[in-house]
Amino acid sequence: MSTSPTTDERVKKASFLTRALRRTEVGALLGAIAIFILFTSTDTTGNFAKLPGIAGWTDIAAPIGIVAIAVALLMIAGEFDLSSGVMVGTTGLLVGVLVSKLGLNIWLAIIIGLVFAAGIGFINGFLVVRTKLPSFIITLATFFILKGANFALTMIITGSVRVTGVEKAAGYDSAKTIFASTFKVGDQNFQISLAWWLLLTILATFLLTRTKFGNWIFAAGGDQNAARNAGVPVARTKIALFMGTSVAAALVGIIFVLRLQGMQAGQGVGQEFYYIIAAAVGGTLLTGGAGSAIGASIGAIIMGMAYIGIPFSLWNSDWTSTFLGAILFSAVMINTYIGRKAAGGKR
Amino acid sequence: MANTTLELVDVEKSFGSVIANSGISVKVDAATVTCILGDNGAGKSTLIKTLSGVHKPTKGKYLVEGIEVNFNSPRDALDAGIATVFQDLATIPLMSIWRNFFIGNEIEKGFGPFKWLDVKKMKDITKQELLAMGIDLRDPNQPIGTLSGGERQAVAIARAVHFGAKVLILDEPTSALGVRQSGIVLKYVLAAKERGIAVIFITHNPNHAFLVGDRFYLLNRGKLVQSMDRSNANIDELTKAMAGGKDLELLTTEIESVRKK
Numbered sequence: 001m002s003t004s005p006t007t008d009e010r011v012k013k014a015s016f017l018t019r020a021l022r023r024t025e026v027g028a029l030l031g032a033i034a035i036f037i038l039f040t041s042t043d044t045t046g047n048f049a050k051l052p053g054i055a056g057w058t059d060i061a062a063p064i065g066i067v068a069i070a071v072a073l074l075m076i077a078g079e080f081d082l083s084s085g086v087m088v089g090t091t092g093l094l095v096g097v098l099v100s101k102l103g104l105n106i107w108l109a110i111i112i113g114l115v116f117a118a119g120i121g122f123i124n125g126f127l128v129v130r131t132k133l134p135s136f137i138i139t140l141a142t143f144f145i146l147k148g149a150n151f152a153l154t155m156i157i158t159g160s161v162r163v164t165g166v167e168k169a170a171g172y173d174s175a176k177t178i179f180a181s182t183f184k185v186g187d188q189n190f191q192i193s194l195a196w197w198l199l200l201t202i203l204a205t206f207l208l209t210r211t212k213f214g215n216w217i218f219a220a221g222g223d224q225n226a227a228r229n230a231g232v233p234v235a236r237t238k239i240a241l242f243m244g245t246s247v248a249a250a251l252v253g254i255i256f257v258l259r260l261q262g263m264q265a266g267q268g269v270g271q272e273f274y275y276i277i278a279a280a281v282g283g284t285l286l287t288g289g290a291g292s293a294i295g296a297s298i299g300a301i302i303m304g305m306a307y308i309g310i311p312f313s314l315w316n317s318d319w320t321s322t323f324l325g326a327i328l329f330s331a332v333m334i335n336t337y338i339g340r341k342a343a344g345g346k347r
Numbered sequence: 348m349a350n351t352t353l354e355l356v357d358v359e360k361s362f363g364s365v366i367a368n369s370g371i372s373v374k375v376d377a378a379t380v381t382c383i384l385g386d387n388g389a390g391k392s393t394l395i396k397t398l399s400g401v402h403k404p405t406k407g408k409y410l411v412e413g414i415e416v417n418f419n420s421p422r423d424a425l426d427a428g429i430a431t432v433f434q435d436l437a438t439i440p441l442m443s444i445w446r447n448f449f450i451g452n453e454i455e456k457g458f459g460p461f462k463w464l465d466v467k468k469m470k471d472i473t474k475q476e477l478l479a480m481g482i483d484l485r486d487p488n489q490p491i492g493t494l495s496g497g498e499r500q501a502v503a504i505a506r507a508v509h510f511g512a513k514v515l516i517l518d519e520p521t522s523a524l525g526v527r528q529s530g531i532v533l534k535y536v537l538a539a540k541e542r543g544i545a546v547i548f549i550t551h552n553p554n555h556a557f558l559v560g561d562r563f564y565l566l567n568r569g570k571l572v573q574s575m576d577r578s579n580a581n582i583d584e585l586t587k588a589m590a591g592g593k594d595l596e597l598l599t600t601e602i603e604s605v606r607k608k
Contacts, residue, residue: 210463212453215442219450222439229433231422231451289441 025295027335028282032298039309048312051188061304062193063252065297068278069204070248072296074241078221078288079135081245083142088268090146091253096163096263106169121246125239154265164262180258193255204293221288281331352377352545358407367393368569380546382556385566399431400424428513432503440492445473447491448506480505480538497528501535516547553585
């Protein structure tokens with residue numbers, strides 16, 4: 001024990017800043033603040049930093065955030081879900097058809113929608129752990145299968161690419177209160193989806209950092225074999241997380257179908273990348289093993305701010321995706337750099 | 348000597364027509380370090396896997412505290428108090444030290460179905476247990492990847508000890524480490540021994556084995572070729588036996604004939 005204390009001293013020397021930066025979401029938070037300042041200064045409406053503007057960008061951020069949180073958890077466990085975007089449409093369409101064509105009570109339809117989504121998630125997860133194929137491929141297949149089915153079945157059932165008439169369903173008013181109503185802050189109406197998003201951020205953060213299951217998520221993504229050797233049920237953990245992303249997407253589908261009183265067959269397609277961007281910007285490692293739910297939510301805020309801030313600044317909003325791409329690249333670069341610094345140059 | 352914790356009697360392990368181990372009889376006592384030495388291909392890996400419950404012996408007996416056992420999985424062996432620390436699969440680099448320490452054995456508190464991690468307790472235990480092994484950690488929150496290879500081995504050893512291992516199997520713990528780091532690990536091997544644990548130390552480095560071992564078994568071509576107690580062993584003999592005596596002479600002449608060309 002004569003030599004190691006001195007090396008310990010050197011290893012353990014960590015400034016407050018380094019310790020703060022070890023938290024994966026700090027980089028994203030700094031980015032969000034920078035983008036907030038940017039759009040507040042370029043804003044031409046004077047509303048960006050006020051309640052109407054905030055209501056606008058949180059409304060964009062909430063549905064992205066709800067799914068991005070679940071996607072982040074899955075990515076921490078080392079897997080992808082590319083079918084998360086299309087699941088929004090699938091569930092919305094399913095609920096819409098069940099109430100408008102079969103006349104089901106909307107609550108029953110919502111429960112069926114959630115169970116169906118959980119089932120799809122289970123199949124994704126089961127196939128990934130069983131076949132050991134990359135989840136990228138398996139969920140890409142699910143994505144295309146569902147995308148085609150959404151269009152084909154909607155056309156067969158409704159004769160158009162849209163399901164309508166949801167507002168006439170039994171139980172619509174009570175369901176709308178829970179999933180698609182608004183609440184007032186000052187004079188400004190905020191969408192209830194914001195509350196769902198905040199609730200899920202808190203729950204997911206607790207799950208990830210303060211429960212056994214959360215520990216298993218990190219372990220499964222950090223090193224599957226080591227986790228398995230230590231007695232972690234890696235397969236079960238991953239399947240549960242695939243079910244989580246599907247159900248989170250279904251929740252957003254339900255929110256949309258109630259708010260829009262119907263759904264387009266193409267709803268949600270392409271959104272899967274927004275969720276992955278939000279999670280990655282929020283510091284979730286694409287190789288698994290690190291990340292946070294708060295980070296994913298901050299990533300969603302950044303996307304919401306871009307969607308509102310660009311038109312508010314009177315910039316050409318055709319460039320929104322380009323802006324997000326640049327944000328994604330710089331955020332991941334910075335996160336990686338910070339991560340290396342914080343780990344003491346070891347990885 | 349002290350009471351025998353683990354014993355193999357005339358164990359054979361074959362895979363189809365390949366006999367990986369045969370006629371292996373070893374005794375492992377509590378509070379001692381038993382070294383199993385052998386060069387690559389000597390059958391060490393098969394023996395470790397038999398001991399840790401991955402393989403079942405084809406023939407022979409496996410006794411734990413005098414009772415014959417029949418392990419179906421590493422989990423069974425673990426439940427019987429036989430913990431194996433594999434060299435590369437020990438820890439998860441990005442996770443904090445305390446999370447690594449308790450992975451798969453998390454302590455929870457709460458009521459009914461609502462349970463959450465008792466983080467403070469786990470951090471305290473991690474600190475204490477590592478201190479007992481002679482590792483003074485200031486911050487159990489840091490990712491375990493920031494520790495050196497030797498320290499990570501030490502955490503894995505401390506973890507096995509804490510979760511009630513009676514037998515600790517160390518698979519080449521020093522082979523990937525530098526001289527100083529190896530020294531640190533060997534010190535923890537002795538610390539585990541002092542806590543009454545039967546340590547099985549598998550290595551191909553006779554120098555490391557000789558530093559900590561109480562009993563030495565030599566494997567070659569799947570068979571036990573020699574066994575020595577500390578009292579009648581010396582390092583030269585170990586090294587020579589390891590290198591395979593005659594094989595080395597043969598190799599020397601062969602290499603010389605190649606060099607002459």
